Amino acid sequence: MSRFFIPGILIILLCACTGNGNKSASYEFTNIRRGTLERTVSSSGTINSTATVRVLPRMSGRVEAVYVDYNDNVYKGQVLARLNTDLLRLQRDQLSASVQKARANYELQLINYRTQEILAQRNLISEFELRTSKTSLDNQAADLAVAEANLRVKDTEITQYAFITSPIDGIVLDRNINVGDTVVDSSGSNSSSIFTIAENLREMQIEATVSELDVTSIHKGQRVRFTLESLPGRRFSGIVENLRMVPVIANNIVSYTVIINVDNSDGSLLPGMTCAVEFIVERNENILLVSNAALRYQPTTLSTEQISDMVFTASLTNMNEEQRQAAIEARERTREQTSQRQNQNNNQSFNQLMMGPQPGQRTGGRQAAQGTANQGRGSSAVVMRNLWFVNNDGKLEVIQVRTGISDGSFTEIFVSDDMEDLQVILRERL
Helix, strand or coil: HHHHHHHHHHHHHHHHHHHHCCCCCEEEEEEEEEEEEEEEEEEEEEEEEEEEEEECCCEEEEEECCCCCCEEEEECEEEEECCCHHHHHHHHHHHHHHHHHHHHHHHHHHHHHHHHHHHHHCCCCCCHHHHHHHHHHHHHHHCCCCCCCCHHHEEEEHHCCCEEECCCCCEEECCCCCCCCCCCCCCCCCCCCEEEEECCCCCCEEECCCCCCCCHHCCCCEEEEECCCCCCCEEEEEEEEEEECCCEEEEEEEEHHHHHEEECCCCCCCCCCCEHHHHHHEEEEEEEEEHHHHHHHHCCCCCCCHHHHHHHHHCCCCCCCCHHHHHHHHHHHHHHHHHHHHHHHHHHHHHHHCCCCCCCCCCCCHHHHHHHHHHHCCCCCCCCEEEEEEECCCCEEEEEEEEECCCCCCCECCCCHHCCCCCEEECCCC
């Protein structure tokens, strides 16, 4: 039975070609060629320094001197600004006097206690009086310790806290104080940073936002390209450092933040710049490519049935004999089922036209549409595509190719090497 199908199809193809000859059309062509193709994920991001430190004052006071400005390079421990210490020095004098007073009281009580010890050894005073003298000595010693500690605190404020120093080696990105300003101790609720220092601008990082649909294609160590509107014509590269698992939800859209390390040895990248990022998911070199427009093309000079027959015949060339016979038989069964279904639909339409729709009864067209929708949900992605070309006789032919990765403009195709430089139809000329 199957022996008669192939000649039948060949006759249909011949008719299709003949029919095509009756309708002439001019075409634009493109070649199948070799090249390099990448599959990428696009995103946007902001360039920042790898580590940024905010410097806050450790004490309140009036700014008396500022020693650095924007973009100055600083080293760890360098004095950035100095606060006025006049009031602190007066307070230190008071505390120093308190220490002297506490020390004098302690020394006097110490002499008194030693005297009480001698009297107690001779049984001239009671044990209670001796213990009272010892307690007074301990209290005086404690008062002296507190006074000395307060003095050390004030000395620390004068010699250290009044001088605002850099905690790291880096560059000053921001300066929020001027001479005469009053700053508030960092423990206060209204305290704010007075300097912002970037650790190293030779190495920067990008915080890119990637949607949940694309985030599974991102991994550590992945290569990245990015461009900046402020530097047109230049392309920069980077490496994915990590993917932050905390989702960011905005307008019911879920996205994730990806950190990208980039080199900034030439200093062209500045903190805060926005960039367009491309994550390189897959890269294939020396492969056969074709324009996506050629894969989308479908002749307008052929009927739907003619196109279907030609595409089916082209698909048989990619099969062995057993697969070919199975495909032909399956196509024949499909045609028979389609014919029967059309006859049933026609009968139902005629009955409904004569009798009217019955309660609870659906039309055949709606059932067929529902079946088609269900079929579409369960079907898998198509990997075979059609390429149309004009043969040596000036007639349309089609081949089926398996597709690979795509960059949106070109797609990788898997065909024999002798297909390289084959001219395929891109579009029809108007």
